[in-house]
Amino acid sequence: MPADYDKDAYPEPPRKTPVVDKQTALPNPALILTKVFYYAVDLPVTTFRDVVDSIRSKNKLVYYHQRFRRVPDLTECQEGDYVCCYEAEMQWRRDYKVDQEIVKVVQERMKACQQREGDSFLQNCAREIQQFNDVTKNYQSRYGDLGAYASGRKCLMKQKERMMAAQARAW
Amino acid sequence: MVGMSVLRSAAAFAARLTPLKPGSSPANLLTRAIPRTDKAAIRWGHGKKMFVIKPSDYYDRRFLRLLQYYVLLTGIPVAIIVTGVNLFIGEAELAEIPEGYEPEHWEYYKHPITRWISRNLYDSPVKDYEKMMAAIQIEKEKADMRLTQMEVRRHMRESGDGPWFQIPTLNKDLIDNSPKASPDN
Numbered sequence: 001m002p003a004d005y006d007k008d009a010y011p012e013p014p015r016k017t018p019v020v021d022k023q024t025a026l027p028n029p030a031l032i033l034t035k036v037f038y039y040a041v042d043l044p045v046t047t048f049r050d051v052v053d054s055i056r057s058k059n060k061l062v063y064y065h066q067r068f069r070r071v072p073d074l075t076e077c078q079e080g081d082y083v084c085c086y087e088a089e090m091q092w093r094r095d096y097k098v099d100q101e102i103v104k105v106v107q108e109r110m111k112a113c114q115q116r117e118g119d120s121f122l123q124n125c126a127r128e129i130q131q132f133n134d135v136t137k138n139y140q141s142r143y144g145d146l147g148a149y150a151s152g153r154k155c156l157m158k159q160k161e162r163m164m165a166a167q168a169r170a171w
Numbered sequence: 172m173v174g175m176s177v178l179r180s181a182a183a184f185a186a187r188l189t190p191l192k193p194g195s196s197p198a199n200l201l202t203r204a205i206p207r208t209d210k211a212a213i214r215w216g217h218g219k220k221m222f223v224i225k226p227s228d229y230y231d232r233r234f235l236r237l238l239q240y241y242v243l244l245t246g247i248p249v250a251i252i253v254t255g256v257n258l259f260i261g262e263a264e265l266a267e268i269p270e271g272y273e274p275e276h277w278e279y280y281k282h283p284i285t286r287w288i289s290r291n292l293y294d295s296p297v298k299d300y301e302k303m304m305a306a307i308q309i310e311k312e313k314a315d316m317r318l319t320q321m322e323v324r325r326h327m328r329e330s331g332d333g334p335w336f337q338i339p340t341l342n343k344d345l346i347d348n349s350p351k352a353s354p355d356n
Contacts, residue, residue, distance in 0.1 A: 052258055061263035061286070066279045080315075082307045090300070 010112055068094060074152050092152030099139060106135045256283055 022028070071091050077084035110132045113125035122129070141162065146154050260283045268274060276295035277286045289295075294302075327333040348354050 052261075055259055056261035059260055061260070061283060062266040062278070063263040063281050063286075064266060064268045064274050064279055066274075067268070080311065082311050083304050086304060086307055 010116065012116065074156055089152045092155065096143060096150070099143065103135055103139050106132050253284070 068091070071087045072084060074085065074088040074092070077088055106128075110125065110128045113128045114121040117124040142159070143150065143155065144158075146158065262283070263281050263286070275290075276297065277290040280286045280289055323333075324335065327335040346354075
């Protein structure tokens with residue numbers, strides 16, 4: 001199985017299952033069912049997985065995350081320097097993708113927290129909810145309605161509009 | 172015809188000789204076919220074979236057969252290959268880039284088939300990037316040259332002392348000025 005998530009990151013509350021205190025001689029159907037499930041489903045699947053892993057471990061492949069160098073921004077390019085504009089545009093696209101993934105990660109955290117806490121999530125996950133709200137508000141203000149043909153240039157113009165609006169409000 | 176009637180009468184006579192049920196009246200014996208109630212079909216086992224008249228489904232079945240054949244012709248090898256790759260080679264695991272090592276462009280992908288395609292069929296993304304930048308540079312130079320050419324045309328037309336827009340005229344040395352008092356007469 002791929003490595004399970006880091007258990008210390010999202011600590012679960014201590015279990016409160018009571019100690020088994022059997023007072024009848026009748027067999028426990030839940031126990032029988034779990035054993036049946038274990039021998040009929042769990043064990044074959046696990047052995048198959050182990051066999052496949054032992055075959056796979058002979059040719060192990062690795063992959064890396066690519067690191068990109070920072071290039072000058074759209075604001076630092078000359079008027080007719082289209083090559084510089086292209087590089088800035090590509091960098092903006094990569095940053096757009098990264099920001100989308102950041103929003104997804106924060107959303108996953110909030111969902112995990114809500115799943116963990118159950119009905120009292122509004123109180124216990126306030127930090128995650130607050131973080132999610134902040135991140136999505138920033139994302140919306142920066143990349144919000146750019147649409148499918150979003151580009152670095154359009155994003156820059158949106159930022160200009162934002163700054164103009166802020167300045168108009170300041171007056 | 173006569174032989175047929177003789178045979179028929181012989182058959183009826185032979186049938187008469189066999190023991191009949193008490194229920195059969197003499198009138199039935201005279202007909203050609205003697206209804207044998209003792210051999211009627213009471214239990215419906217396999218049933219009587221019927222010749223059902225319906226339109227031909229040969230073309231539909233042929234289409235489905237051919238569809239199945241052509242889909243499976245490449246479908247089964249692809250399924251075998253993909254299953255084999257997933258079982259025996261397996262996906263790559265994420266690792267940190269070691270110090271001073273520049274990974275090849277296919278080592279940034281997880282699935283082995285994607286890696287293979289990236290290694291053998293595609294150019295590296297760096298090369299694609301450079302190709303795009305070269306195309307942009309060429310187009311930029313073309314656009315700049317066109318702009319300068321427009322500018323030069325404008326200047327050449329205006330001042331007229333450049334090599335362009337020259338209209339060839341006669342050679343002034345060919346004019347015979349001997350009968351003239353002054354050259355402009």
